Amino acid sequence: MHDSHETRARLLDSAEKLFDRYGFTATGMDRLTTAAGLSSRTLYKHVGSKNRLMAAVLDARDRRFMRSLRVASVDGLFDALARWFESEEARGCLFLRSWGETGGEVPEVAEAMTRHKQRLAERIDEIVEAEIGRRDEALAEEVLILFEGATHAAAYRGETAIPAARRAARRLIEGRRASG
Amino acid sequence: MHDSHETRARLLDSAEKLFDRYGFTATGMDRLTTAAGLSSRTLYKHVGSKNRLMAAVLDARDRRFMRSLRVASVDGLFDALARWFESEEARGCLFLRSWGETGGEVPEVAEAMTRHKQRLAERIDEIVEAEIGRRDEALAEEVLILFEGATHAAAYRGETAIPAARRAARRLIEGRRASG
DNA sequence: ACGAGTGTAAAACGATCACTTTACATTCGC
């Protein structure tokens, strides 16, 4: 048989590009099968439904994104985001977009979004702790908001949004480190 | 004749709720006509097409949103956002969502998004100037990113995101006010 | 009372939607 794992990877990869570029609902199954080089029969054997395909795409994207965020400082965090947008176009967070497009009513998608945002928040908690030597949930939430804001502002302002967010985050961190 | 202006307002109002709740593509014309209490013939006489309806909805929302942002301080800015989310559910920015759903390929929608974000940036420029007594584009961009971040983080973290963003913005402002 | 304007309800348009099925080719272990 053909390598099932490789086929699935190719499917998730091409589907992610299409969903990101054209949106979830506007991307039809024929475009997905063509891009993956699969018959619709095989595609359905692999993922079961369009909703489950979207959820699988989001889970794979979460792993890839989180892998790129293995950094130990807020500068590293925003540098990682800048690097992400060197290979991906900035169109806002795909998790939030998919969740919004489906009205929050597709459980697989809603759960993938929640899981991803939970992991992101935890990662930022750790980075903030590494920076100032103790946990600071309030500061971590502020950095998370800058991260979320940079992700979305980059979609319409270009990548100057990312150094601006990085600058602001650094200032907030320095303020807590000194007077903490 | 029936009041054409009132009919149009009712149409835009119900359409905005549906687009926001279920997404643009997933909301069909039958749902829109039913919610507006109009025949499809009349709806098409008023707005011409679904794309133009979305653009009209966005323009009306821009006016309403900008009217709610007539404030003179960053505290006022984030308080206004909190007030906005008392009557609207937080699902991220409808302009960015619509733009993303249509792949940036519907000119009316893309232009409405660009116009809105331009106005928002100008308003925040003015607010920052009122706070510190001079223009500061870098600081204004940081506040904009916090605003964008709060808008989207509120969708999955609840409204604690807004006071957190307000707190961070205040800290950034105070830093520039003191040290010039 | 009449034509123009404005409204409705409902059928019809071809296209496309997610998904299934049919029919057939290939590769595999044994």
Next chain:
DNA sequence: GCGAATGTAAAGTGATCGTTTTACACTCGT
């Protein structure tokens, strides 16, 4: 070399998409 598995291509499923059309009713100024 045979049966099971896995693949393809392509037609077909009924539903729904955005949009237009047909047919008909009401209200206006004149």
